[in-house]
Amino acid sequence: MEYYLGIDVGSVSTNLVLMSEDEEVRQDVYLRTAGQPLRAVQQGLLEIAQQQDDDLQISGVGTTGSGREIAGVFVGADVIKNEITAHAIGAIKLIPDVRTVLEIGGQDSKIIILNDGVVVDFAMNTVCAAGTGSFLDRQASRLGVDIEDFGRLALQTDNSVRIAGRCAVFAESDMIHKQQIGHSNPAIVKGCCDALVRNYLNNVGKGKDIRPPIVFQGGVACNEGMIAAFEEELGCEVFVPEYNKVMGAIGSALLAKEDMQHEPRPTSFRGFGLHSMDYNTDNFECEDCPNRCEILEIYIDGDLAARWGGRCDRWDRTDTVSVEEKAVGADN
Amino acid sequence: MKITFPRLGTVHVGLKSVLEDLGHEVVVPPRITEETVNLGAKHAPETACFPLKINLGSFLEVFREHPDVDMIVMAGGVGPCRFGYYFRTEQDILTDLGYGHVNWVVMEPPRGNLRQSLDSLGALNDGCSTWQVAAALRLGWRKLVAMDDILKTVHRVRAHETQRGAASRIFRAAVTQMENADSLQEVDQIARQTLRRLQNICREDDGDTVRVAIVGEIYVSMEPGANLHIEEALGYLGAEIHRTIMVTDWAKENILLDFLRWDSRGKDHKEAAKPYLNHFVGGEGQASVGSTVLLADAVDGVVHLMPFTCMPEIVAQSVMPQVSKDYDVPVLTLVFDEHTGRAGVLTRLEAFVDLLRRRRRKKGQRSIG
Structure with missing residues (x-):
């Protein structure tokens, strides 16, 4: 049996999915990125390697998420794709006739509108991260509630307190204010969920044609309070997939499979041995033209493994110019 | 006179040539980089338009290297767009920063004040026939x-x-x-x-090329340093670009043909925009809507660019969803200022091009089937 690996490196979590050729999830790993994307990827590879047979055959690897570039060059990905495409592909796999995908992650939120299995419109939050997972995380810890229980708290009451949801800073001070005048925690949490949903639909979802079936995914889709608030506001059922937290990784594995079958070739995957290798990254500014691109480099076990970040392909190859020549090149 | 002017796309190629042939020494501002933007943002009002900040940063970069520059030539404007006010704001700020000695020659659009336009042209001619x-x-x-x-x-x-x-x-x-x-x-x-x-x-x-139109505010559409080199990024994603406004189009409309009250491109655009936006809102606002309507069949998608707080384009943006729906053409609006991150823009562009490509393949399949 052949397998495909999907890796989604987000701001808050790093997720890996091992998917079989017939598109069944064999293993999924959900980890905190904790500011160290490559460490998280290594940990994920280790967990998969520990649970699976040694002769596990990987036929393709895809990466996505805000850390897709670095993770991609690190593991040797065959497909590096943005998270909108990856999430849409993941959702279509689950519900082929899905029309709307609501996705709220750690730092960004997006809405994807589909028609006949094709993305026809999308939007991402622009200026502010209010209403994303990081904000909920922070509010949960401020109220002294586990993030896992935060949403459930909202379901304990029918009373909702009106919270200003436009901006994370104002929302927080409003929540504190509501606490200080004596509202209960459940009512405040419910108010918070309602405000976030309102904010999401008015900003990210502005002008979008939201139609069922609706899929809600991303880390925040684990929050029962948010699910209830969406259902109430949209007036229809909102599906949360079984693998809601790793939908990006699933989409990424599917994209890898699609691409490898479209253009058959051996995978560039460096193997599970990566989990124990030393790596370090470096960067420099290319002075070859006025674009002044910031070029990043990654070394695995001391060897230059990849460079990226340039607008042209001058530094993309690792075999032509050594690091020492780089300084010379910059002078010329 | 030692002259400089705002940098915008390839404008400097022609303008430098003209001014030099008229006997002036010309300093072309360096390319717009992150440093230009930072310098401008530091001295401009926070809520000023992004192009103003870039202009200002660019002039400061010129003065740093050439303190003896004593004339700035730039375009003016009339109408609701704040562009007409750039010159005053920039002049005040530069005066405060110690560059009060500079002469400003502002090319007002002739329709505003013909006399003034001719005077400013005269100011640049020092004894040439x-x-x-x-x-x-x-x-x-x-x-x-x-x-x-x-x-x-x-x-x-x-x-x-x-x-x-x-x-x-x-x-x-x-x-x-x-x-x-x-x-x-x-x-x-x-x-x-x-x-x-x-x-x-x-x-x-290979027949799989995606075609994208670029519409929107003049400065961020034409100056790569103001739009994070979006044209390069789209090209590398395999998309052909059709930009609705080029340097000569703009010059024709705002400086030359305006003398004759002849607004060739504008007329079609105004007509096409009418069902959605039936009067002038300043800048390119109406043209952005009009071009989207006119190009809907010729391209796979439209990228709409604007500086943060750009009033004309905000008006255009608010009617775009309806245009997009009526003409079945995806529109992606991107807003730029000194806080705009490259990663976010690239993610959206990549997703947009994916969207267009998959739509195109689907359509192709449908027409065959």
């Missing part, structure tokens, strides 16, 4: 037209180049050559040569 002025304008104009032709080809070719960055390198070389060209023959020769070189770097069109 009418014949010399005409020859200078002719050469400068020919350069701008040639650069527009080259750029249009770059927009197309970049999607098919065999080596990433090749088209940009040829383009940059052409800019330098064109700046130094001093006869019409030379200009034509450089243009021919460059177009030939561009043809030689691309592979055959």
Whole structure:
């Protein structure tokens, strides 16, 4: 049996999915990125390697998420794709006739509108991260509630307190204010969920044609309070997939499979041995033209493994110019 | 006089040529980089338009190297857009920063005040004959037209180049050559040569090319340093670009043909925009809507660019969802200012091009089936 690996490196979590050729999830790993994307990827590879047979055959690897570039060059990905495409592909796999995908992650939120299995419109939050997972995380810890229980708290009451949801800073001070005048925690949490949903639909979802079936995914889709608030506001059922937290990784594995079958070739995957290798990254500014691109480099076990970040392909190859020549090149 | 002017796309190629031929010393501002933006944002009001901040940063970069520059030439404007107010704001800020000695020559659109326009033209002519002025304008104009032709080809070719960055390198070389060209023959020769070189770097069109129109505010549409080099990014994603406004179009409408009250491009656009936006809202607002309507069938999608707080484009943005729906053409609006991150823009562009490509394949399948 052949397998495909999907890796989604987000701001808050790093997720890996091992998917079989017939598109069944064999293993999924959900980890905190904790500011160290490559460490998280290594940990994920280790967990998969520990649970699976040694002769596990990987036929393709895809990466996505805000850390897709670095993770991609690190593991040797065959497909590096943005998270909108990856999430849409993941959702279509689950519900082929899905029309709307609501996705709220750690730092960004997006809405994807589909028609006949094709993305026809999308939007991402622009200026502010209010209403994303990081904000909920922070509010949960401020109220002294586990993030896992935060949403459930909202379901304990029918009373909702009106919270200003436009901006994370104002929302927080409003929540504190509501606490200080004596509202209960459940009512405040419910108010918070309602405000976030309102904010999401008015900003990210502005002008979008939201139609069922609706899929809600991303880390925040684990929050029962948010699910209830969406259902109430949209007036229809909102599906949360079984693998809601790793939908990006699933989409990424599917994209890898699609691409490898479209253009058959051996995978560039460096193997599970990566989990124990030393790596370090470096960067420099290319002075070859006025674009002044910031070029990043990654070394695995001391060897230059990849460079990226340039607008042209001058530094993309690792075999032509050594690091020492780089300084010379910059002078010329 | 030692003259500088705002940098915008390839404008400097023609303007430098004209001013030099009129006997002035010219300092072309360095390319717009992150440093320009930071410098401008530091001294401009927080809520000022992004192009104003870039202008200001650019002038400060010029003064840092050439403190003896004593004249700034720039365009003015009338109407609801704040562009008409750039000159006053920039002049005040630069005066506060110790550059009060600079003479400002502002080319107001003739429809605003014909007398003023003629006066400002006069201020730039220091004893040249009418014949010399005409020859200078002719050469400068020919350069701008040639650069527009080259750029249009770059927009197309970049999607098919065999080596990433090749088209940009040829383009940059052409800019330098064109700046130094001093006869019409030379200009034509450089243009021919460059177009030939561009043809030689691309592979055959595999029929899967996505076509994207760029509409929106003039400055962020035309100046790569203001839009995080979005044209390069789209090209590398395999998308051909059709930009609705080129340097010569803008100059024609705002400076030359305006004399004759002749607004050729504007008329079609106004007509097309009418069901959605039936009066002038300043800048390119109405044209953005109009071009989207006119190009809906010719392209796979539209990228709409605007500076943060740009009033005309905010008006346009608010009617875009309806235009997009009525004409079945996806529209992606991107907003730029000094806080805009490259990663976020690239993610959206990549997703947008994916969307267009998948839509296109689907449509192709449907028409075959």
